[in-house]
Amino acid sequence: QVQLLESGGGLVQAGGSLRLSCAASGRIFSNYNMGWFRQAPGKEREFVAAINWSAGSTYYVDSVKGRFTISRDNARNTVTVYLQMNSLEPEDTAVYYCAARLGYGLSIRVYEYDYWGQGTQVTVSS
Secondary structure, eight states: OOEEEEEOOEEEETTOOEEEEEEEESSOGGGSEEEEEEEOTTSOOEEEEEEOTTSSOEEEOGGGTTTEEEEEEEOSSOEEEEEEEOSOOGGGOEEEEEEEEOSSSOOOOGGGOOEEOOOEEEEEEO
């Protein structure tokens, strides 16, 4: 059974930090490229960050560069992907989703990801 389980969301003041985690199990997710996306109310789901299977390559949307860091831990049965979010802004408020992609290379496209988590809410107050 494939499962991507996000955690770590919450309410934080502007300028604060949060660390999101995504525990992926049920496949050999160490072979998968992983990504974080977010969706604010009334908006489309958008790409935030991605990391390749070996953690040798990462990519970020411009709006989070220098503030967010994606990383991963490829354990035997469960891969955990992290998103460290610093200097949070009210515009970062959204539901954050973890996603997994078996295809080659990193991707910013929602439809190129094979598996998704249920999401975790991040709210940044001004």
